[in-house]
Amino acid sequence: MMSQNWFRHAKSLIVMAHDLVTTPLAIVLALYLRYPANAPVQFEVLVWVIPLFTIYAGVAYRFFRLYESKWRFASLPDLFNIFRAASLLALSLLAVDFALAARGAVSPFAFAFGEKACFLYWILQMAMLGGPRIAYRYFRYIQSGRTGRREHAPSILVLGRSTEAEIALRAIEEGMRRRFVARGVLSPRVSDRGVSIRGVPVLGGYDALERIVSEASEEGNPIARLIFAPSEFTSGADSEQVVATAKRLGVALSRLQTIEFDGASALAPIEIEDLLFRPSVESDLTRLGAFVKARRVVVTGGGGSIGSEICARVVALGAADLLIVDNSEPALFAISEKLTALNMPTSLRAAVADVRDRARLMSLFDQFRPDVVFHAAALKQLPQLELDWAEGVKTNIFGSVNVVDATAAVGAAGVLISTDKAVDPVSVLGATKRFSEMYAQLVDGERATRAGGPRLISVRFGNVLGSVGSVVPKFKAQIERGGPVTVTHPEMVRYFMTVREAVDLVISAAAHGASAAGAGATRASVYVLKMGQPARILDLAEKMIRLAGYEPRVDIDIVFTGARRGERLNEILFSGNEPVVDIGVDGVTAAQTAPVERASMTRWLGDLAGAVEKGDRAASERIYSEAILNFRGAASVTDLSARRASLGASSA
Numbered sequence: 001m002m003s004q005n006w007f008r009h010a011k012s013l014i015v016m017a018h019d020l021v022t023t024p025l026a027i028v029l030a031l032y033l034r035y036p037a038n039a040p041v042q043f044e045v046l047v048w049v050i051p052l053f054t055i056y057a058g059v060a061y062r063f064f065r066l067y068e069s070k071w072r073f074a075s076l077p078d079l080f081n082i083f084r085a086a087s088l089l090a091l092s093l094l095a096v097d098f099a100l101a102a103r104g105a106v107s108p109f110a111f112a113f114g115e116k117a118c119f120l121y122w123i124l125q126m127a128m129l130g131g132p133r134i135a136y137r138y139f140r141y142i143q144s145g146r147t148g149r150r151e152h153a154p155s156i157l158v159l160g161r162s163t164e165a166e167i168a169l170r171a172i173e174e175g176m177r178r179r180f181v182a183r184g185v186l187s188p189r190v191s192d193r194g195v196s197i198r199g200v201p202v203l204g205g206y207d208a209l210e211r212i213v214s215e216a217s218e219e220g221n222p223i224a225r226l227i228f229a230p231s232e233f234t235s236g237a238d239s240e241q242v243v244a245t246a247k248r249l250g251v252a253l254s255r256l257q258t259i260e261f262d263g264a265s266a267l268a269p270i271e272i273e274d275l276l277f278r279p280s281v282e283s284d285l286t287r288l289g290a291f292v293k294a295r296r297v298v299v300t301g302g303g304g305s306i307g308s309e310i311c312a313r314v315v316a317l318g319a320a321d322l323l324i325v326d327n328s329e330p331a332l333f334a335i336s337e338k339l340t341a342l343n344m345p346t347s348l349r350a351a352v353a354d355v356r357d358r359a360r361l362m363s364l365f366d367q368f369r370p371d372v373v374f375h376a377a378a379l380k381q382l383p384q385l386e387l388d389w390a391e392g393v394k395t396n397i398f399g400s401v402n403v404v405d406a407t408a409a410v411g412a413a414g415v416l417i418s419t420d421k422a423v424d425p426v427s428v429l430g431a432t433k434r435f436s437e438m439y440a441q442l443v444d445g446e447r448a449t450r451a452g453g454p455r456l457i458s459v460r461f462g463n464v465l466g467s468v469g470s471v472v473p474k475f476k477a478q479i480e481r482g483g484p485v486t487v488t489h490p491e492m493v494r495y496f497m498t499v500r501e502a503v504d505l506v507i508s509a510a511a512h513g514a515s516a517a518g519a520g521a522t523r524a525s526v527y528v529l530k531m532g533q534p535a536r537i538l539d540l541a542e543k544m545i546r547l548a549g550y551e552p553r554v555d556i557d558i559v560f561t562g563a564r565r566g567e568r569l570n571e572i573l574f575s576g577n578e579p580v581v582d583i584g585v586d587g588v589t590a591a592q593t594a595p596v597e598r599a600s601m602t603r604w605l606g607d608l609a610g611a612v613e614k615g616d617r618a619a620s621e622r623i624y625s626e627a628i629l630n631f632r633g634a635a636s637v638t639d640l641s642a643r644r645a646s647l648g649a650s651s652a
Contacts (some may be wrong), residue, residue, distance in 0.1 A: 023053065023058075029120075063085075086125040158182070161185065193205070297323070306502065322349070326377070327354040356398060369412075379395045382427055390617075404456060416458040425624075459529065463499060471541075474522065495534045497531055509529075
């Protein structure tokens with residue numbers, strides 16, 4: 001990692017040196033072209049003006065972000081930045097010339113630059129800055145084309161509108177030409193038909209997919225893969241039809257995703273979680289990057305579904321250092337290997353630790369000194385926690401207490417990942433998560449009273465499609481076995497999000513909490529992600545069956561198993577006693593929950609510890625009833641063995 005970082009910095013220094021060298025060279029060349037050899041140029045003035053102007057130019061180049069993009073990705077925005085920088089420098093040079101004349105630094109019969117020389121400098125500076133960048137990009141384009149032809153890369157079709165398809169084709173040329181050659185584009189827009197994009201013809205719309213794939217096979221040049229352009233794959237009927245057709249034809253289907261840090265692209269498989277019942281919520285990546293960049297971040301539960309995605313996002317957004325905490329060594333190893341392979345400049349550290357171990361957490365946080373902590377470690381499987389309720393208390397409550405206290409001890413901002421099941425809870429999962437929200441709010445309020453500083457907030461969201469234990473992998477496995485697909489209740493309704501969507505909005509909430517608005521008079525303690533309209537689990541099951549190429553209740557049966565302990569048919573986002581606050585962030589709202597006193601919290605925590613030690617579940621539920629408004633405990637345990645058998649069906 002150190003050698004890679006050194007190489008990256010060395011390349012940046014070479015680029016900076018190139019740009020700085022062009023500045024005096026452009027000035028000297030402009031003077032040479034403008035004036036004859038015997039012209040009265042006062043070189044004694046230029047000797048000190050040019051070095052100072054070169055330093056000034058270096059500041060201008062950085063201000064106009066000439067070093068934030070790689071030469072191999074040089075584009076119109078980069079050339080426009082060069083235009084702005086060169087224009088500023090030419091005007092500045094002209095101003096310097098007038099200033100020298102006004103102060104008498106040059107004689108009336110001599111000159112330093114002159115208007116025409118400044119104009120020539122402007123043209124030359126743009127050419128010297130932009131020319132090598134464009135030339136290098138063209139060289140890489142030609143080089144990748146030769147490599148692709150030599151290796152006989154398999155054929156692909158790009159799916160997307162012309163603007164999106166152009167991005168995908170450029171990414172294939174730059175980074176994936178060795179693997180694929182684009183033979184055509186399919187666009188949903190009629191106006192795109194019959195044209196070429198970067199030399200690749202638009203062959204038709206999505207409805208022509210089966211015909212084009214068949215024709216390519218008959219010509220002996222079969223299509224090996226379909227690639228959706230970035231932002232093109234949505235939950236619309238067209239996308240679903242493409243997925244079903246691709247599965248029937250046996251053609252691999254991927255989508256192009258971009259790693260925000262350096263613009264590199266990679267292919268990701270199309271998953272059912274991409275087919276939401278609504279358009280995905282788009283986040284302000286500029287805002288997220290400004291919050292995370294150059295910060296030291298801790299993620300607890302970093303090997304889990306949510307935690308690992310948080311790790312990937314903060315690395316992509318430019319975090320300086322990342323400490324990943326998890327009690328599962330295999331999960332920790334997996335996320336560490338995944339992040340290392342990205343070759344990002346973030347310094348990575350992984351630590352095997354359990355959030356229940358207070359001394360271990362305090363030591364880790366004290367050594368690392370984080371700026372932001374994302375607490376994703378938790379026990380989340382609703383039916384399992386109904387059986388092992390004490391373990392839920394130990395991890396979700398006392399583990400969260402340890403993380404919050406360790407975060408407060410080092411003065412960091414903290415984000416506790418919660419759930420919509422914490423609203424008017426009826427389960428162990430909901431009650432323990434609501435209790436952890438209350439403790440985070442208590443410490444946040446104490447911090448505000450004493451000295452202000454970073455916030456400690458909680459973020460609630462619903463079911464995450466594709467996460468470990470969610471219905472998606474369960475339904476996938478059942479469909480692969482030929483069914484039946486098991487649904488707890490025909491009217492069971494849930495809010496759904498993708499992992500990526502949830503994580504981006506978690507970081508958005510954290511950024512708002514850290515801002516002046518988040519620390520203002522409202523000081524909302526619980527942020528809630530807007531998830532649109534909830535969807536029936538039954539509808540999700542039917543959609544997955546159809547996308548697999550089968551017909552529900554004809555090819556694959558659907559069986560209703562009955563609602564389980566701690567489940568309710570409909571989830572809610574806010575309790576009746578939680579005033580809602582519009583915080584002005586797309587996709588996120590907030591709630592002002594009732595505060596609690598330290599004395600009461602201390603007593604409840606002590607009583608919970610006693611209940612866990614004695615194995616007294618009834619005592620724990622009495623504590624929840626006292627501490628949590630609108631808590632409604634589930635019925636007492638009556639048939640343990642029957643519920644253990646129900647664990648094969650994962651929590652919705």
